Amino acid sequence: MEPMLQETAARILTDLRNDADALWSTLEENGLTRAWVSEEDGGFGLTPADGFGLIRLAGAHAAPVPFAETLVATWFLTEANLPAPSGQMSIFIDGVQRGAPFGETAEHVVRVHGRSVSLHRGRLNEPIDSVGEDPLSDASKLSDDIIETSQIGADIGVLFGALARAAQICGALDAVLDLTISFAEQREQFGRPLTKFQAIQHLLSEMGAEAAAAGAAIDAAVASVRRDCALDETAIAVAKHRASMAAGIVSEHAHQVHGAIGYTQEYELGRFTRRLWRWREDFGGETFWANALGRAALAEPGPLWQMITKDGGK
Amino acid sequence: MSRFQFPIAPETQEESALRQRVRHFLANELKSGGFTPGPDCWVSGVAPDFSRKLGEMGWIGMTWPRQYGGHEQSALHRLVVTEELLVAGAPVAAHWIADRQTGGQLLKFGTEEQKKAILPKMALGRSFSCIGMSEPEAGSDLAAVKTKATRTSSGWKLSGRKVWSTVAHISDYMIVLARTSPAQQRNRHIGLSQFLVDLSLPGVEVSGIRDLAGKTHFNEVLFDDVELKADALLGVEGDGWAQCMGELAMERSGPERFLTTFILLEKTIEAMRDQIPAKVLGDLIARLVTLRTMSRGIAKRIHDGERPDTEAALVKQLGNAYEKHLFSAMRDVIAMKSETEIHSELLSLRDEIQLRLPSHTLRGGTTEILRGVIARQLGIR
Ligand SMILES: Cc1cc2nc3c(=O)[nH]c(=O)nc-3n(C[C@H](O)[C@H](O)[C@H](O)COP(=O)(O)OP(=O)(O)OC[C@H]3O[C@@H](n4cnc5c(N)ncnc54)[C@H](O)[C@@H]3O)c2cc1C
Numbered sequence: 001m002e003p004m005l006q007e008t009a010a011r012i013l014t015d016l017r018n019d020a021d022a023l024w025s026t027l028e029e030n031g032l033t034r035a036w037v038s039e040e041d042g043g044f045g046l047t048p049a050d051g052f053g054l055i056r057l058a059g060a061h062a063a064p065v066p067f068a069e070t071l072v073a074t075w076f077l078t079e080a081n082l083p084a085p086s087g088q089m090s091i092f093i094d095g096v097q098r099g100a101p102f103g104e105t106a107e108h109v110v111r112v113h114g115r116s117v118s119l120h121r122g123r124l125n126e127p128i129d130s131v132g133e134d135p136l137s138d139a140s141k142l143s144d145d146i147i148e149t150s151q152i153g154a155d156i157g158v159l160f161g162a163l164a165r166a167a168q169i170c171g172a173l174d175a176v177l178d179l180t181i182s183f184a185e186q187r188e189q190f191g192r193p194l195t196k197f198q199a200i201q202h203l204l205s206e207m208g209a210e211a212a213a214a215g216a217a218i219d220a221a222v223a224s225v226r227r228d229c230a231l232d233e234t235a236i237a238v239a240k241h242r243a244s245m246a247a248g249i250v251s252e253h254a255h256q257v258h259g260a261i262g263y264t265q266e267y268e269l270g271r272f273t274r275r276l277w278r279w280r281e282d283f284g285g286e287t288f289w290a291n292a293l294g295r296a297a298l299a300e301p302g303p304l305w306q307m308i309t310k311d312g313g314k
Numbered sequence: 315m316s317r318f319q320f321p322i323a324p325e326t327q328e329e330s331a332l333r334q335r336v337r338h339f340l341a342n343e344l345k346s347g348g349f350t351p352g353p354d355c356w357v358s359g360v361a362p363d364f365s366r367k368l369g370e371m372g373w374i375g376m377t378w379p380r381q382y383g384g385h386e387q388s389a390l391h392r393l394v395v396t397e398e399l400l401v402a403g404a405p406v407a408a409h410w411i412a413d414r415q416t417g418g419q420l421l422k423f424g425t426e427e428q429k430k431a432i433l434p435k436m437a438l439g440r441s442f443s444c445i446g447m448s449e450p451e452a453g454s455d456l457a458a459v460k461t462k463a464t465r466t467s468s469g470w471k472l473s474g475r476k477v478w479s480t481v482a483h484i485s486d487y488m489i490v491l492a493r494t495s496p497a498q499q500r501n502r503h504i505g506l507s508q509f510l511v512d513l514s515l516p517g518v519e520v521s522g523i524r525d526l527a528g529k530t531h532f533n534e535v536l537f538d539d540v541e542l543k544a545d546a547l548l549g550v551e552g553d554g555w556a557q558c559m560g561e562l563a564m565e566r567s568g569p570e571r572f573l574t575t576f577i578l579l580e581k582t583i584e585a586m587r588d589q590i591p592a593k594v595l596g597d598l599i600a601r602l603v604t605l606r607t608m609s610r611g612i613a614k615r616i617h618d619g620e621r622p623d624t625e626a627a628l629v630k631q632l633g634n635a636y637e638k639h640l641f642s643a644m645r646d647v648i649a650m651k652s653e654t655e656i657h658s659e660l661l662s663l664r665d666e667i668q669l670r671l672p673s674h675t676l677r678g679g680t681t682e683i684l685r686g687v688i689a690r691q692l693g694i695r
Contacts, residue, residue, distance in 0.1 A: 174316055181692055195694040198686075205688035209628050212318040216611060217604040223322045234603070241600035286597070293599045294592030303580055304595075305401050308603065309325075309333065 001053035005046075008032075009054055013061035024065040024088060033067065036074045037084050043074070048225040051075070052167045056218075059171030059279075062271040064134065066090055066102035072164045073110040076157070079228070080117040080150040090122060092139045093157040096283060099128045103137025111142055112157035118149035132278025133271060154230035162283035163221055163236050166243035169279050170218045173211040173243075173250050176272045180204065180254045187259075194257065203253045210246035217242035234293065241289040244280035251276050317692065318625050320611030329394045336398040339371060344402070351403030353663065354574045354670045357480055357677075358531055359405030362439070368399075368406070369439025374413045377617075378421060383434030389617040393569065393610060400573040401580075407481055407531065412436040414568065415561050416443035419489055420510070423549035423557060428510065432487065446476040446490035446511070446535065447558065454683045456491070457502035457555065461537065463492040463509060469544040472509065472537045478677075482520050482533040488513055490537070491554050506554035509546045516540070527669040560621065565678055567612040567626035572605045572633030574674070575640050575667050582644045585660050589650045594643050601636045605629060624691040627684045634675045641667055 009032055016023035027033050036051045037043025046054075051071055058067040066088050073089035090106035092099075094113040103109060103124035111118050124137035181204060184194040194200045221239035224232040251273040255262050262269040280286070300307050325333075343349055348367070352359055368374055376392040378384020399406050417436055420429055435441035452458040461474025472492060482488060488511050495505035513520060517540035522530035549557050579598060583590060608629050615622045641664075648656060648664060675681045689695045 170316075177317070177692075181694055184694065201689040201694055202682070202685045204692055204694055205685040208317065208688050208692050209631055212316070212320070212625070212628050213604050213608065213632055215316045215318070216320040216608045217600075219320065219322050220603075220607045223324070237596075238600045238603045241597070242604050245600075286600075287593055290593045290596030290600060292592075292596060294590075294594065294596030297595055297599060298583075298587060298590065298592060304583055304599075305576065305580060308599065308606075309397075311325075 001050045005032075005050070006053065006057065009057050010061070013057060013063055017061055017063070020064045023063065024067075027065070027067055028086065033070050034074060034084065034086070036071055037078060041078075041083065043084075048227070049222050052163070052218075052222045052225070055164050055167040056171040059168030059275075060175045062133070062172060062175070062275055066106055066134075068164050068168055069101055069106070072160060073108070075160060076110050076112055076117050076152065077119065079152045079156070082117065082119060082148050082150050085119070088122070090124075090137075090139075091161060092142060093161055093283070096158050096161075097139070098130075099136040100124055100139040100142075101132075101134055101136055101282075103139060104135050108147070109139060109142060111139075114155050114157075115151050115153070116149060117152055119147040120145050121147065130278055131274060131281075133274045134278070153228060156231050158283050159231045159233060159236045162240040162289070163218075163225070163231075165279045165282045166214070166218050166236075166239045167222070169243040169247050169276060170211070170214050172272045172276050172279070173207075173214055173246055176250055176254045176269070176276070177204070177207050177211050179268060179272070180207065180257050183262075184257055200257060203257055207250045207253050210249045214239075214243040214246035234296070237289040237293050240284060241286045241293070244284075244286040244289075247276040247280040248286075318628060319615070319622070320608045320625060321614050322607065323390060323610045323614040325394070325610075326390075329390060332391055333394050333398060336373070336395050340398065340402045340404060343367070343404070349405050351577060352405070353403060353577050353667045355403045356400060356406050356410045356570045356574065357673075358407060358529060358670070359403070360407045360481060360484060360531060361405035362408045362442070362484060364405050365409040365439035365442070367439070368409070369437060373399075374409050374439050375417055375433065375437030378417055378433060378437060382421070382429050383437035384417075385437075389613040390610060393613045397569045397573060397606075400569055401576055403577045408442050408484055409436070409439050410570075411445055411481060411485075412441065412443040414564055415445065416487065416489055418564060419508070419548065419557070419561060422560070423508070424510065425545050428545065441487070442481060442485045443487040443489070444479045444482045444485040446479055446482075446488040448478045449475060450477055454680055456558070457497070457506065459491055459493060459506065461490060461492040463490075463494050463507065463542070463547075466541065468541070470509065470542040470546060472511065472540040472542055474537050476535040476537075477523070478532045479520075479535050480532045480677075482513065482535050483522055483530070485513055487511065488535065489548060491558055494551055494554075503555040505552060506558075507551045508548040508554045508557050509542060510548045511537070511540070511542065511546060515542070525669075526672065527666065559623065562679070563612065563616060563621055563623050563626040565626075566630040566684075567609055567616075567622070569606075569609055571630045571678075572602065572609075572636050575637045575671075576602075578644050578663055578667055579640055581660055581663055582647055585657055586647055586651070590647050594647070598636075598640055598643060601632075601639070605633055605636060608632070624688060627679065627687040630678060631681065631684045631688070634681065637674055638671060641671055 034043035035046040039045045070089040074084040087107040090100040106122035126138035217239040221235040375384040494507040517538040519536040
């Protein structure tokens with residue numbers, strides 16, 4: 001991603017992380033929420049990879065606003081040749097999601113059903129309880145109230161959503177690793193910092209390995225995304241599987257290293273781990289995608305290796 | 315943002331074509347009885363004749379300069395070939411270390427004569443080599459090596475004992491890590507040097523050690539006042555530790571850290587397709603695809619002249635864990651039927667892998683040591 005853009009986004013996401021309203025309006029004023037909208041429609045026309053870079057950054061800062069959702073919504077709308085309204089948006093993939101994230105504050109919800117994409121009014125006021133930090137709203141009554149509707153070339157809803165969540169997870173994994181390392185450097189017990197204990201070093205190193213693997217898997221998947229194209233199902237399945245798996249391990253170890261302080265609402269860790277536990281389920285967790293990958297492989301008659309290396313084995 | 319870098323390097327058409335050529339070659343060899351597939355073939359499958367055939371195909375020393383018998387291809391081309399060889403379970407142990415490690419060290423640190431004399435033979439699969447790092451008292455704590463080289467009027471005198479030296483029994487050369495001057499107080503990395511030792515010299519004694527399965531692929535190598543010429547010193551006196559560490563990215567990042575048990579997965583699918591839960595298979599696929607992405611990224615970085623040492627440790631660590639996971643998953647699948655209903659070949663394969671599995675997380679740096687390497691990169695050691 002362009003360093004300037006990355007820096008701007010990171011600064012906004014850091015400085016305003018405790019003020020959702022200000023955070024949102026600043027992201028919007030800087031045009032970041034329309035990163036994927038073409039320049040003629042008032043956006044930045046960023047590449048797929050750069051947009052996912054922003055989504056990853058949103059995850060790394062546990063942004064308490066639908067930044068990722070809005071970007072994904074604009075992707076669906078523009079792929080369907082529909083204009084993207086300004087303001088907060090949520091996404092709802094029919095038959096997959098329990099509810100619409102940030103449905104309460106989002107002015108619009110983009111609903112995807114197979115290849116059909118429709119824009120709906122938001123402000124859904126029936127909250128659903130969830131493990132996550134971010135609000136979730138019942139979206140079952142959406143269908144009555146369509147503003148616009150159109151079709152996209154391929155059924156990409158779940159895959160694209162999964163990739164976006166995987167990107168957020170990757171950002172959050174890096175953040176949790178940083179947070180846990182600096183905590184372990186500062187916290188002393190038995191007269192030395194926790195980082196001096198080999199058992200703690202090993203937990204941290206496993207967290208590092210998981211974050212690295214998830215990062216590599218998501219980079220590969222993101223590199224395969226093109227406009228106006230079907231998505232690479234294998235690459236995305238792998239990315240979401242690997243990210244969701246890493247989310248579980250990294251969260252577990254991070255809480256272990258932090259001790260009781262990490263188990264409080266006030267301390268920062270929970271902002272990340274609660275989101276990780278939500279995001280890993282969204283658009284299919286590791287088991288869902290493992291099943292999909294496994295079924296596809298079992299349906300192919302030849303050796304598995306040939307399937308894995310097909311088309312360069314992306 | 316991320317602490318580790320794995321650039322994405324999609325397979326090129328040229329690489330895919332090479333992959334097909336290797337596959338074709340291996341299929342023919344298999345048909346004509348040129349080899350019997352086996353697991354862990356880069357350590358256990360010693361077959362000098364087969365190595366010679368690969369050398370003739372141009373698949374050893376692929377990245378080395380032409381003037382030394384190499385083929386000046388990228389590390390990614392080499393990766394394609396090594397993947398295919400491992401997946402086929404081809405007997406590649408004889409030349410593996412020469413190709414992966416010794417050749418590179420010679421290119422970096424060898425004299426012109428050494429490079430001219432040795433590398434072309436290695437590239438043809440006619441000369442093999444091994445790694446002389448570990449000793450009875452120096453395993454994970456490698457800086458504790460006691461093997462000593464002292465200067466003489468004509469060169470060096472080497473004495474000491476190396477153990478676990480894979481393929482030393484068929485090797486012409488070993489790169490030996492030896493102490494050339496005492497450690498300085500607590501800094502034991504000082505005073506170590508690397509030597510290129512001709513194993514046919516008087517005073518060298520190689521004896522096989524049987525592994526858990528009763529097979530001999532690693533050895534004990536004794537150096538009893540072996541007289542070395544001055545040019546046996548590889549690189550710079552006292553730089554042995556750094557030179558040794560420089561080999562590790564190649565040693566740890568390759569597909570031999572995650573593809574040595576793949577043959578069990580393939581054979582179990584072949585025999586028991588209906589018994590394999592999709593989730594179990596998909597989980598293995600996702601991990602493998604990720605490991606390949608990482609390994610390719612490292613190959614690209616090595617090709618670009620970087621030193622992704624910690625990334626290599628990560629691949630080995632995750633690769634070892636993946637292989638243990640693969641084994642236990644396939645063992646579970648096989649156990650869904652009674653052993654009497656299962657082809658004995660599959661059971662033998664399972665058992666053979668069980669007997670090799672404990673070594674994966676020891677050789678090339680143990681799990682615990684690699685965790686330490688990663689922790690150091692995280693800045694907490
Ligand atoms: C099949 C095979 C092939 C090999 N081939 C070669 C070869 O070709 N050339 C060569 O030089 N060597 C070779 N080796 C040796 C290999 O590198 C060593 O086995 C390895 O470095 C570990 O040393 P060790 O076996 O002495 O175990 P030790 O170092 O004694 O370790 C025993 C246990 O203690 C743990 N441990 C040690 N230190 C620490 C620490 N600081 N913190 C936490 N835990 C620790 C280890 O992780 C391990 O679990 C081979 C080994 C095997 C099994």
